[in-house]
Amino acid sequence: GAVVSQHPSWVICKSGTSVKIECRSLDFQATTMFWYRQFPKQSLMLMATSNEGSKATYEQGVEKDKFLINHASLTLSTLTVTSAHPEDSSFYICSAREAASGAFQETQYFGPGTRLLVL
Amino acid sequence: AQTVTQSQPEMSVQEAETVTLSCTYDTSESNYYLFWYKQPPSRQMILVIRQEAYKQQNATENRFSVNFQKAAKSFSLKISDSQLGDTAMYFCAFMTSGETSGSRLTFGEGTQLTVNP
Secondary structure, three states: OOOEEEEOOEEEEOOOOOEEEEEEEOOOOEEEEEEEEEOOOOOEEEEEEEEOOOOOEEOOOOOOOOEEEEEEEOOEEEEEEOOOOHHHOEEEEEEEEEOOOOOOOOOEEEOOOEEEEEO | OOEEEOOOOEEEEEOOOOEEEOOEEEOOOOOEEEEEEEEOOOOOOEEEEEEEOOOOOOOEEOOEEEEEEOOOOEEEEEEOOOOHHHOEEEEEEEEEOOOOOOOOOEEOOOEEEEEEO
16 A cells, blocks of 8 residues: 555656656555655655645745645645756655555655656 | 754675664754655655654664664664665654744755675
8 A cells, every 4th residue: 555656657748848847656646745845865855745726835945836735635746847947957746645544644655756857 | 953963974784783873853843753865876866764753652664673862862873784775865853843934844964884794
């Protein structure tokens, strides 16, 4: 149980184009999803927190107009990198927190990540 | 603000031996959760073990166990009978349980563990 998928697993795009990354909780409902960015050999950096049906909360320094997040349902959140530039190249990871109450409701489950390369 | 510190950027251990990864954190909260995640070369984040701060008993999951010292704000991970598949980056993470701060994970810098045959 508690599987989170991401699509695509990797993407190469030209500078100036937009890229959408999907994050799905496959066997549970997620009221909250998180988007992280990770550079090589570094820790995860939280970009934003999204709650189903409401606007995402962005971390300081993260451009909300550049990184559009939509959490349209309890199983799907999307991150769109708009007008991508080479400096946006990174590894993007989503995670989801289960909606159900219980002893492990605080645990986040992570997707496999998406490698983005902007040329 | 909460901080998590992992003071060992890299560690290595021989297969079948035991290794301990250290983690300290700083918080003024009394209720919180602590986690260890591993990230193998595939980069998939995998939950290793979880500890609730209100529980005095240390969490254990098969070969993985923690030494949780709340007063010292220390949360180390012990891996027994190390296996080659344990080679990964290990992240210690902290999460408050209060409503006002949400359920954000604060990660440490990570410890790269290599298990040698």
